[in-house]
Amino acid sequence: MNRLFLRFFALVMLSISVATLAIYASITLFFGDPLEEVAQQQASGQILLLTEYVDKAGPEEWLTRLNKIREITHSELELIPLQAAQTKVLASKQAQLMRGEVVIDVAGKSFYRRVDLKGERYVASNEDVIHAQNLPIDVAPVLKTEALRYIIVAICLLIPIAIWSSTHWRGLQALEKVADEFGAGHLKVRAQTSERDSIHPLAQRMNQMAARIEALLEAQKNLLHSVSHELRTPIARLEFALELLRNAAKNPQLEPRMQAMEADITELNVLVSELLDLGKLDQLDQDTKLNCSEFDLSSSLKHCVTGLQHVLVAHQLVTDFATDLGSVKADQRLLMRAVSNLLRNAAKYANGRIWLQARRTDNKIEIALEDDGPGIPAAERERIFEAFYRLDRSRDRNTGGFGLGLAITKKAIAAHGGQIVVQEGQFGGARFIISLPL
Known part of the structure; x- marks a missing residue:
């Protein structure tokens, strides 16, 4: 649920960023680059001196007046060849330079302008360009102002979106909790919402x-x-x-x-x-609870095997119980019923041998039962735990049951918070593994 709203927040921020770039691109396309306009205003003094003072001098005085401006201003004015200027000016501004207009270089804090289009200032002046550098151009305050403006707009948008989203988020969290509890078997749980809530x-x-x-x-x-x-x-x-x-x-x-x-x-x-x-x-998990008690697992398993001697009499049962099994806290009758169902199932299909093992790890008890029978196809290993499902549809009471034993076993194990899986055994038969959390 949190990931959903984080993605929504990221999408809103991305949309604001894209909108900012789109606004800047649109203004530049229809009205020109606003940063260049600001830079041209900041450099207007030097441009005015060039156009009103230097350009109005005659051919003999033009260079003299240009040198006087160099003496009284902090800006650097130099004459460079037209070809050199063309390599420094952006391709989109080449035509502007060739027309004799002022071309602003915001990043370089300078501008370029051809001396003359016809060579009238002095001989071959139409091949020279004035390059003014160190101009008082500083667009950082403008950028900061624009950034602050967009931040304020973003905040004004995000605050109502956040308020609106928070109500949805709390409501969806409540629905998620109800769905989890309902899925866990608490069928009485219901979502409590107000009629004013959007959900x-x-x-x-x-x-x-x-x-x-x-x-x-x-x-x-x-x-x-x-x-x-x-x-x-x-x-x-x-x-x-x-x-x-x-x-x-x-x-x-x-x-x-x-x-x-x-x-x-x-x-x-x-x-x-x-x-x-x-x-x-x-x-279970709804109206009644497990009847849990502390009991010795190894002794209970041996007692379960002894009680099924009449079923296992035709088979050789090999038991392997770890010495550190110790005691567990569970519903003894229910757990042994699950093991008993597996033993009865193995006795029906085993050719002659059955193996029952039990061991303890740091966080679980593992009980494994294997037989040397025909095994269970991989495609059927999940369905055998369904009620009334049987692999062999032609079995009668002499060869099979009702298809309830494994369903009861799985529900009994699940009631303890454990799980049961079936695999292919080492000897070709089925291997059932019960895992119970400690």
Whole structure:
């Protein structure tokens, strides 16, 4: 935001500078160089002596009068050849010199003028030029006056622009703060502006957008919770009816079908539980907070691995926990749920080996999990953390889940201020890396 107004200020200053140069160029084009006019006025005494005293003398007295002026003035008057004068005069003033007019050299504090156009002053005087130097020319006060004038104009322009911009700047800063808080998950925040503020219409539309988004998300969460809770009732009735059926019918032929029904009910229960967990994670940073406590990370990871022995029984799990892991302050249940989801995911795809590592650096904890499975294509590595997204669309409950495990994992890690990335593993499989700030 600051860069925006700094650029605006620089643009205004540049515009004033360009306008100043444009004014000077326009005046010079239509009326002549104003500095030359000032210099000619300052050198008017020497010019008057030359035109009214020296030029009106006859051919015999012309040089005599010129020498007298040299004696009574501090200026230096000398005769130089016309060709030498032409090399010193600007190309744009050559015609003026050839016409016999006075050509002012402001920077050199001098002027040039041909002695004569027809050679009447003395023999071959039409080939000579009077060069007057050390003239009392000083345009610095004029330049300072003009600079002061433009500075005053610039200040008079910048003060109202600054006042006008400051109100916009404060308003935009307030909108930026609201946008940051809304993006961080605080959906109740709204922009507070007065109707007199110039950004009030923008703030109103932002508030309407925020209210609409909040309402949509709230409706989505309510729908998710309602559906999840409503599903539990028929699931419970199905479980009860299945148990009655099992007790009433002792037919061995029905046993496989009842086991399949139990598997379906278990799958529905898992789906409902994961949907509820996902909804709870969405509520973090808004209505609820993490249940953080201090716990030993190495012991918790080992306990998590032990609790999944029935899932990992067909694989060789290699653990490598650094000795300096120590304790961390986090939501233990949520963090271990994230690691557990990664272990379950690795068990589904690993060919035989899984590696779990954990280490501590100066500012973060890093937990890495790798398998020797088929890996994840680079184009899919971001999408696998989306809810209900699965790489293999043809998987059933025997080979895959619902596509919620990695979504829950990412939200759990993000709730701790960390991040999770997936890379290609050393053994060709997927390598998930969890980074948690200390």
